[in-house]
Amino acid sequence: MLFSLLLIITTYSGSAYANTTSEAIPLQPIIDAAQIGDSITLAPGTYLGPVYINKRLTISGEGRATLLNSSPDAEVAVMIQADGVKLQGLNIQQDNGGEAAAIRVEADQVTLKDLVIHTFGFGIMLREADSGVIVNNKIRWFIPKGATSRKRGNGIDLYNSHGSDIRENEISYLRDGIYLEKSRNTKVDHNRLFHLRYGVHCMYINGSSVTNNIGEYNITGAMVMGVSDVMVSGNSFRKQNQNVHSQGILLFDVRTSQIVNNVVEGNRVGIYMQQSSDNTLQNNMVLRNYIGIQFEGSEGNRFQKNAFIANVIEAEATDSKNNKMTRNFWDSFEGLDVSGDGVSDLPYAINPFYQQLVTENAAYQLFFQSPGMTFLSDLYTNDKEQWSTDSEPLMQLDSVHANVGQVSEGQGSVMVVGWLLLFFAVITILYMGVLRL
Template identity: 75%
Template sequence: MFINKRNHLLSVIKVLLLMMAGLLFISLYHCSTISAETTAETTAETTADAIPLQPIIDAARSGEVIMLAPGTYSGPVHIDKRLTINGNNNRATLLNTSAEGQIAVLIRADGIQLTNMNIQQNNDGESAAVQVEADRVTLSGLAVHTAGFGIVLREANSGVITKNKIRWFIPKGAASGTRGNGIDLYNSHGTEIKENKIAYLRDGIYLENSRNTVVDQNELFYLRYGVHCMYINGSKIINNVGEYNITGAMVMGVTDVVVSGNSFRKQSQNVHSQGILLYDVRTSSIVNNVVEGNRVGIYIQQSSNNILQNNLVLRNYIGIQFEDAEGNRFQRNGFVANVIEAQATGSRDNEMNGNYWDSFEGLDLTGDDVSDLPYAINPFYQQLISKNAAYQLFFQSPGMTFLSDMYTNGKSQWSTDPAPLMQLAAGAATEGQTGDGQGTVMVVGWLLLFLSVISIIYMGVLRI
């Protein structure tokens, strides 16, 4: 009887271990699939059998469609007439191994379309895989591997850059070189940058002096700044995903910009990491974003008259940080599991009202889901660790909580939410938007819990 029970328990444990191994295998397979996809997109590194592409372009008439046969073509190329060049579902590859400084594809005619092609740019430094110096150009479905910059626009208006994959690339035997930006715009207005995947470069999408630009549904990983923009008045940064960057979105020197629906997670490897950084930003809207697991969720410096609403600020070291920021409206945001919920230095007249603070136990006598007690953000812990960082070890310990509750010095000057919410606002970004990584953790957790229960029951049966 005892042997049978033991064998049964061992069988259960084996099944559970197999299930857990399966989950681990799936995770590893997913990672290897991404790696394999990236490797597959990396093209040949020799021009021995490559077909020169420039003569094909020179022979075509303006307005023609060139469907390239599968194979490897050599660059660089210069396109100065309106053409559509299709890489045949990425079975055609342009390889540029020319002298340093040579751009792989230079576009200087309006209305050109370059689609579904692999482009490998072996030159590093300031050279780009594709440089556009014309209006209404479409770049779509490109798989770009570059040792320097990816796609560059200079005084090129009304362009469309969509569904491209851009990665950093080091030719065999070459030094690492200098990483450029994935997509780089200067003085190029009205551009649509949508559904691109960019990784391992300097800045994912860099915009300067480029008004009315739309940056929508891009995926940005392992970069310095996912989105880095300056002087882009009237632009929209919406529905993007950024992870493992130094900063998710750095927005500087702008007015009337919308930052909405983005998810910036796990920007925490650098002491200057933030989910969203706003510097010298005016009359802009930062709404419905998720900032999770960053060193600072939202950092606002020298910015005024902005609306920050319905953002989910989740599991950051510092939730939101104001520095010399005045006259901003901060309402209906959700703060969940941040070490320090908010900090403010030299910042006045910011309206903080109707936010949800998970560390606050409010009192709702009227049943309207709004606390009748205000929430004042206690700076005790912040001030303590600024003097001695070692006290971080005692975060949320009973002694630290007791001392924090006793601290009331200068309470009239504390940042205060006069009407905090009792629960997350219905229209706020939800924790469900924060990615799929938590799902696997939950499954493994439940499996371990189940194993523990089986073990406890089994031990109980043995005692009987």
């Protein structure tokens, strides 16, 4: 405690002169002087990196201290190599690009909280670092005009780092927001991800969860590849439509996982599933996408109680057999409910004609939804028994969908405003007519 108090007083006396790089305070000597277990509170000002933390410390900038790393010889602004380090409330400016990171962690049980990171390279890297806590940080890339996403680093990048808790972070304008590779039992929760390539990118992980995140204006909201036993739930991925390969959720080689209660809206493809099996897709809201859901080479999945609303193409499926589809709502499907139980007595089959046709010759996309294309599609019945089919489609939208109220409320309010405008327009026309008479 005495050391921390003296440190606050000493650093504060020099902070008035720390307005430029040349007058900034070197941070490494302060760290070197601390004892294991000390808490360091930095006074307002600018501090010079890079720094190496090789003992258990708590370092807080209280949001008023900035660490600047402009050294051409140092790739990392902060290197953490001791278990139990806590770094919080610090602003970090990482001027080195490429594979350089603002923070690199090579230790367990490290906490990174309330940081504001501007970087030319990566934001936070974890390498063989287990049980990390990364909470409420803002990570953003410096954007040279015209630079592409391939030249940017990832916001939070984990490799072979297990059991981490990544939540409530805001990441924008980098390559991938949160990248997980060979990192088991990781929780990614309540993060906000904007203007990225992939909002969340999972590769070769299992036992992890991606929940309650918001992703907008990315190429793909969540790219989930080569995983098993993963939960993707409660996420909102909207407006991924700027790229020909844009999807809300992309599932490739995914096994025994749960994709439930997500909202995918306004994307080029809402949910794209390829070479995946034995998964459950349930209670997802798929609305206003160009293609609602697209299956390719995916078998043995359970697909139930999802809602498809106002998509241009509701579903496409090729080489996808034995998927159990039941009780989904398809707003363009004209079913028949003789018994009145709310379930259509007619099945809904996903016709692969259009998808196969444009795959062979992309020029046929010009005839999408033309009368001739619709007529040919209705005539196409080859291998119909092999088509992906919802055996019991719902006649009405099921109330279990979490965002039904929001959708209905939004549409209702627009309708009310429209009727009011029409009413006032009619009154105005009649009133002006009476005046002319």
